[in-house]
Amino acid sequence: MPERVSQATRERIAVAVTATGYTLNQAARSLRRQRAGTIVMAMPNAGNPYYSTILDAVLAEAGHRGYGVLVSNRVQGDPTIWLRDYFLSSRADGLLLFDITLDVSGMRRFMEERGNLPIVVVCDEIIEPGFNLVTSDNREATGRAVQHLVDLGHQHIGLVAGPTIHDYPNERTLGFRQALARHGLAMREDWIIAGDHSIGSGYQAGSQFVALDERPSAVVCANDEMALGFISSVQQAGLHCPRDVSVVGFDDIDMAQYVSPALTTMRQKRAELATISTSALIDIVEGVRDPAKPVRIILRCDLIARASTAPPKGAAVRPAREFRF
Structure with missing residues (x-):
């Protein structure tokens, strides 16, 4: 256990690791775990500034959990074939899907055919209940x-x-x-x-x-x-x-x-959407979540009032109020 190793011993080990140039063999580690240690993040347009915060948060959460991230960016055509290739060759453990323009139902059928490989969808629409879904309200x-x-x-x-x-x-x-x-x-x-x-x-x-x-x-x-x-x-x-x-x-x-x-x-709470969905996907991969009970997480957005809105000419302003739906 790490707590049983003294600080002095840990420091000597660190020096030895640096001196020998030792690095963790990720392939051997993945073989022991019977997982690739990698998830795929599919998004429609990496150039869209909306995705910058999301990508950072996905990489951070995946890295914290010991996983790498492969990014599929829809530039042209349908990347479904590219995605399927990664799962057929066992180079990825699950799919984090931000690109709802893909054939989502087809991807889910493919994942089920491969032994219920995990997929978590992060999108703007409330899709059918069988999907793992993380979204904003x-x-x-x-x-x-x-x-x-x-x-x-x-x-x-x-x-x-x-x-x-x-x-x-x-x-x-x-x-x-x-x-x-x-x-x-x-x-x-x-x-x-x-x-x-x-x-x-x-x-x-x-x-x-x-x-x-x-x-x-x-x-x-x-x-x-x-x-x-x-x-x-x-x-x-x-x-x-x-x-x-x-x-x-x-x-x-x-x-x-x-x-x-x-x-x-x-x-939109973009960092939270990314962190929660990445964590949920890895939990499913590692058996922490029951795949028979789909994830359904919906986050509330915040109104940020700035200078682009004002009363119309000659209008009386009503007191702002919280409106529940």
């Missing part, structure tokens, strides 16, 4: 984004929506629609503009907003990148944020607080 968070705007006095609110993937409902779009209905606000389909989570689609959404005959006084964007593109577009067209349109983003990426105006947004 996107529907509730979007409802609070609408609540924030209503408290400021906004009655005409639009949405720059993210894409709907597979057959799962888009939780942020659903949360937006439900929130407007709760407040008795008009739902105008021409105020719901489709985007793809990129800054470019947000910029295009801003152009569509400017061209509207009647514009909402506030817009919720399904992520921060689209919000930043949207603000840039409308301000280049001669409008001002928030005087002419208030904007709320989603995620709280690092640059959100440094742009002008600083972006009001719903903060």
